[in-house]
Structure formats: C-alpha cells, structure tokens
Amino acid sequence: MGALELRTEHRQTQALSPRLQHAVRLLQMSSLDFSAMVHDMAGRNPFLEAAEAGEEGAPAVTQLGGEGAPAEPAELPSTLEPLLPDDRELWRTDGGAGVRRAEDGELSALDMTPVQTCLRDHLRSQLNVLRLPQRDLLLATIVAESVDDDGYLRTPLEELAPLAGLDPAPEAVEMQIALKRVQALDPPGVGARTVAECLLLQLPGIDCEKTRALAQRIVSEHIHLLAARDMQGLALQLGVTAAEAEAVCLRLRRLDPRPGWRFETTQAAYIVPDVLTTKVRGQWRVQLNPAVIPRVRMNQVYAELFQRHRGSGHGEMANHLQEARWTLRNIEQRFSTILDVAAAIVRRQRHFLEFGAMAMKPLGLKEIADEVGIHESTVSRVTNNKYLATPTGVYELKYFFSRAIVSSNGSACSGTAIRGLIKDIIDAEKPEQPLSDAEITRQLSRQGLVVARRTVTKYRQMLKIESVERRRQHG
Template sequence: MPQTSLKLASQQGLAMSPRLQQAVRLLQLSSLDFAQEVSEVVAQNPFLEQGDPLAELAHDGTPIAADVAANDEAPSFMAERAGLQAEVLIQDADEAWVSGGAPWATSGSRQADQGDDDMGLVNSVPAVTRLRPYLHVQANALKLSDRERALVGLLIESLDDDGYLRQDLAELAALAGLEPVVDEQELVQALTRVQSMEPTGVGARHVQECLALQISEIEGLRQQRMARAIIRDHLDLLATRDTDALARILGQSQADVHAVCERIRHMDPHPGWRYSADPMAFIVPDVVARFDKGQWVVSLNPAVVPKVSINQACSELFQRHRDARHAELAAHLRDARWMVRNVEQRFHTILCVARLIVQRQHLFLEYGEMGMRPLSLRDVAQELGLHESTVSRVINNKYMATRSGVFELKRFFSRAVHTSNGGICSTVAIRGLIKDIIDSEDPTRPYSDVAITRLLARQGLAVARRTVTKYRQMMNIEMAGQRRQRRA
C-alpha cells in the first residue's frame, strides 16, 4: 500500500516583483505604445500628473522625477547617472531641426504654433475616404432604376477591403430579396457598372480580372492586346520575368514585351487598399544623434519623454490624514512612485544603449553601410553591465534620428564575418560592398552572383555564392539577366 509523506526543502529562485514586471513591460514598448500606457496609468492613479513633455525637461533630457527622493528605495541607477548625463544642448538651429524640420515633424504642428487657431493641427489632418461610401457616391450619380440601384448597392457592400467580390453571384442573387427573383444576368450587369467606377479594378473577382480592368490605362491598342494576352494566358511567365519566352510566344520584340510587362507590374492588384480605414503610422525617434564640434552627441527626443510626476498636493494631503482605512490610497501612492522611477529608468537605459551604439558605429553614420562594424547584443550588454534580454528589449521598436535618416536601433547590430587576413567585417558592410559592385558594373555585362563572389574573394571576403544571392534579394536587386534587359 503506497505511503504518503511530507518533506521540506529550500531552494533559490528568481521571482519578478510587480515593479520589475512593470519596468520590463515599459522598456519593450514603442514610443507610441509607451505614451498610451503612461496616459492610461495617469488617468487611473490620483497621485500622478502628466504635463507637456516639451515644457519642462531635466538637464539630461529625462523627465523630472518629483518625490523620488522621498522614498528610501531609490534604485541604484540614480547614483550612476552622474557619469552618463545626456547633453541636451538644443540651440536655436537644433531646436528648429528637432521640432520643426525633422522628418517626423508635421507641418500642421508648426502652423498650429504660429497661428491663433488652436484647431490648426486638427485641420491639417486629411479626411479619410472609405471605399464603400466612395462607391455609393458614384452610384448615386448614375441613372439607375430602383431595382438596379439596389443590386449595385448590394454588390458594393459585398466587396472586401481589397476591392474584390469574393462571393458567388448566385449566392448574392438569393440574398437580394427582391421580387421578382433576381437572376444572375442582372447581377452581371450590375457588376459591370461597379467595375466601371473608380478606383480602376474595383469589383474584380480575381487578380486576372482586376488587372484586365486596368488595361484601358495602357496607351496604344497593340500594347493593350499584348497586355491582355499576357494577363489572360501567361501570368506565370510574367511572375518569373521570362520576357524571352513571352516575346517568342507573342511574336513581338523583346523590348516591346519588356515595356508592357513593366506597365502590368505597376498596376494595382489591390485597388481597395488606398481607401483602407487603417490610420497611417508615423515613426517617432526616441533619440537624436547629431555631430557637434567634432563629436557625436546623443540626446533623448523631448517629444517622446513624458513629464510624469507625483501630485504633491494629493501626496501631502494623504500623508497628513493617513490611517489604516486608506490602504487602497497607500497602494496608489506606492504605484505612482514606482511608475515615476520606471519611466526614468526606461529613458536612462535607452540613452545609455544609444550612446554606446553611436560610439561603436560612428563610421556608419559618417560613411554609410561600408562603415558598419560588427556589433552584438552581448557586446553592448557587457559594456553597460546589462543582461542581453534587456538590450534586446531596448532596441525593439526604438528609433534614432541622424543626419542620414531615421534608423531602428536594430539596424546598428550586425554579425561578424572573418576575412582572409585575420580581420573582421560586418554583414551590413558586405551588403553595401555588393551594392557598390553592382552599381559600378558595365550595364551591358552585369556581374552574376558567381562573379560577385569572386570579386569579394579578391578583397579577402570568403562569402558563398548563395549568401551573395540572399543579400542581393534582401536589397531587391534583380538578377544579372534581368538587369541587362532593364538597362537595354
């Protein structure tokens, strides 16, 4: 008969406190998601208040953390900040560049500041035109009977977000609910009316029909006939860019077939996407790197740093009247202090990682991809005394604005490749070298992937041919034969 027993054992384990969980979650959020998270927390916690992020910043670009010193549990990173201060020295010209002239700034924000109308920014947002209402407006302009208008409206409401009609006409005829019963021929006529509307290609039932509806936009009857034949019978050859086979089948010159194929590739296979309801997402950089007085200076972007602080009036009132009945308010105050510290820790960590990245990759910022050095998460983690997972969270969905453009922090990390002379080279630099080789090739005799592999080997880079092919495809560069045809 089995016996049961109790035994005590002790072991060590790592448990994430609620504060640590919040810090980890805030660190991995993008700037937009982080701003939304902070706004939600401030709305729920009476001890937190949030001001204009551009109104008041600490001298190192981080929000002023009020009431932090009131708690004895100040994190250790506060003591380390003395040697890692960010120099946010925004002069008049730099201030205009960050707030007005940067790629992420909108003209509406500048107009709102210059004018007296507080609605300037709202007025600068374009109205979103939706596909179905747009089609209904066009249908209302047609001379149709009530029955025809009902069928056209039924088809418009049956379109998907791509602008395609995926349902069978017989099924739609049964759903019409009209008397007498709708036959399929009536729906075909109504569909023809829908397909005559803008955008061109709307109402198609498959890709071939969508492209065929756009053939009328091609100039020249002969070119239209060629396009119709390619779309109807030879889409597979079009997809593989086999213009030689298409020229033989159609009995046309290779140059004419190539021109028609390029025109087909510029057609819109998803006409409904331009009327999508999804809002356009803009990239807001978290840090700004600029070259000042012979050195690179990295600072936080003030636009993404929220001014979160403890509401001193509420905090003092609570401290004067605190008793056991106010346990819930005490928890709110504790959470508020955690939030302020976690916000500051987030930006402090991002700034430290960004400054180290610029220190290691300043040649990339100055000379482009050829200056990229190998850099791994382990290198940054060891240099800053962080865990690799922390560095991974920092560079996820975080962006840096430079004079060369806005780059995701992940862009600055590259695997090392050993050269024949014992040195190392980054994979990004190899891709840049491949692009330079292709850009400088003879248009009539482009380099094949094998030839590029040999040229790299002469420079001490042992790169496999399949790796060259992969890098070329990553840069959306065509094969040698296709480049020759395009340049002919």
C-alpha cells in the same frame, strides 16, 4: 500499501514578480506606446499631473570620448510632462463639424480642403444611385464591402452569400451577377480576384482595337512572359514584331494593378527617434529626444493631503500613490537605460557614423550588456522599436548589431559592411553585363571575404536589389 511521508525540500528558483514583469513589458514598448500609456495613467491617477511649460529640465546628454573611454554620467530631466496632441489631428477632428466661415463671411482655406473618401464609401455611393431591386442591391453591397483596400476581392463568393441572411439563400449565379455589378464600378479593375482579371477589367479603356486585342491575349495567355519582360517570346507567341510587342506591354504598364490604393486614407506612420547623436568638436554627443519623454510629475498637494489623513482607511488612494511613485521611477529607469545602451552603441560604432556602412564593426548583445551592466535580454528589449537619429539618417538600435564574418587575414567584418560592399559592387557593374550572385561571391573572395553565395543572395534581397536577370532586362 505504501506509508505516507512528509519531506522538506529546499529549492532555489528565479521568479519575476508581477510588477517586475510589467516593468519588462514597458521597457519593450516603443516610445509612442509608452507615452500614450503614461498619459492615460496620468488621466486616471490623481497623484500624477502634467508639468507646466518651461519646468522641464535639460535633456539628458552623454559626452563620448574615444573608444573605450568612460562616458560622463547622464542626468535625466527632473520633471517629465506628457506629450501634447498633434495639432493636425485636432484639425482633422474639428474639420468635420460643418462648414464655418471666416469673419468676413468667406470660406477659409481649411474649409476648401477636399474630404477624403475611402474605397468602400466610393463604391457604396455608386451602388445607391443604381435602380436595383432591394435583394440585388444588398448582394452587390456585400461584395463591395468585402473588397480589400487595394481593390481586390479575396473572399470567395460562396462565403459571402450567407452574410446576406436572405430567404431563399442567394444562388451562385446571383453572386456572380453582384460581382459583375461591382466590377463595372469606378475605379476600373475593382473587385478583381487576380492581377490578370484586374488588368482585363481595365482593357476597355484602350482605344486602339488592335492594341486591345493583343493586350487581352497577353494578359489571358502569356502573363508570365509579361512579368519576365520577355519581348522576344511575346513577339513569337503573338506573331508580331518585338517593337509591336514592346508597345503593347508599355500600354499595359500604364494600367493600375492596385486600383484601390488611390482611395487609401491610412495616414503614414512617422518614426520619432528616441535618441539623438551629433558630433561637437570632434566628440560624439548622445542625448535623449525631449519629444518622446512623457513629462509628468507628482502632485505634491494631493500627496501631502493624503499623508495627513493616511489613517482614514483610503486603501484605493494608497494604491494610487504607490502606482504614481512607481511610474515616475519606471520612467526614469527606462530612459536612463535607453540612453546608456545608445551611448555604448555609439561608442563602439563611431566609425560607422563617420565613414558609413563599410565601417560597421561586428557587435553582439553581450558586449553592450557587459559594458552597461545589464542582462542581454534587457539590451534586446531596449533596442526593440527604439531609434537613433544620426547625421546620415535614423536607424533602429538593432541595426548596429551583427555577427562577425572572419576574412582570410583573420580580421572580423560585420554583415552590414558586407551588404555595403555588395551594394558598391552592383552599383559599379556595367548595365549591359550585370553580375550574378556567384560572380559577386568571387569578387568578395578576391578581397579576402569568404561569403557563401546564398548569403550574398540573402543580403542582395535585403538591399531590395533585383536578380541579375531583371537587371539585365532593365539595362
């Protein structure tokens, strides 16, 4: 039996404290999420308060010189205040309190705004006016509630039957009847399980009997030819002329493949840029967007009162004070880092801002990390969900990074520039003779850019440009 032995070993490891880990998570947040978090913290921390209007300082600005020139030091606002709620949200919340009249007794324009109805409410209101037994109404309601926002039913009926909790359990034929009841509701095509079924449910709306019969054959038997826009193949299969087949397909294109979207009430998400850049007197200026900076400050009255009575044993208040100080430091550090990284990116990509995507230079995370003096992972987190507003549009900071593609003369070109060149080549092609990806690859090669065909295909798809076959049919 071996003897027990005690041994001392020195080992050096790197570990992140819980507070540092939390700071890293905050740095990766979008400005909207970060502002909401700070606003929530200010609501439950007595040492944090919103700054009064007009107390905030000027937004941080960095003046950029030529490439490689140092930037002037940026100053962050001395006072930070949380964002105010959107007035439109208040209107939507207040609008449901009932009809109110103006002072003269007339309805206001806001009261006349129609109430948006979601798809499931629309289906439920139709089912409630049908004279159905309680069991049938329950099954139809379960099917209607399971319809997705685009109007499709993607959950199998056998999985919906147990949700009713009925005794005896619903049979398959009962669920089919419930589905048919839902599919008979408005909008036409709702409750379909495939695109073909969705179109078939809308065919009764076609008045011409011949057109309706041909449309049914196309959807049921030759939908792949319809998707490929193969008029000659459809005409051959249907025994009609190409003009007649085109007329039927034109009528089919008027149908709605996503009938539920007309009831979609999801609000559009707007991007608020974190950094603004403008050109003033030949120099690019980079500044933080004041709209995304949460403006909060330390409540000095509470802080001084606590310092006077620190020996009273209020441990929880001490934690709040420490959290408030750390939050303010974190806000300053976060936006200072974002501004420094954005300024470094603009300094290296100023040709892109002046001449467009063709002038984008290859750029890696390490280059920005070395210039700013931070780690590459920090640059990655800073550029995640952060946006830069330029005179030509709003771009995510990650958009400015791309690997280098070496041309035949030894110069480096970015992937963004290659995508811009591919777009220019396709825009200049003849509509009746569109270029294939292989032909685009050969044109790039003649310009000294050696790019694989699969890379051209990937870039074309990223640009959301259709394949050569689709472009030829559209042409």
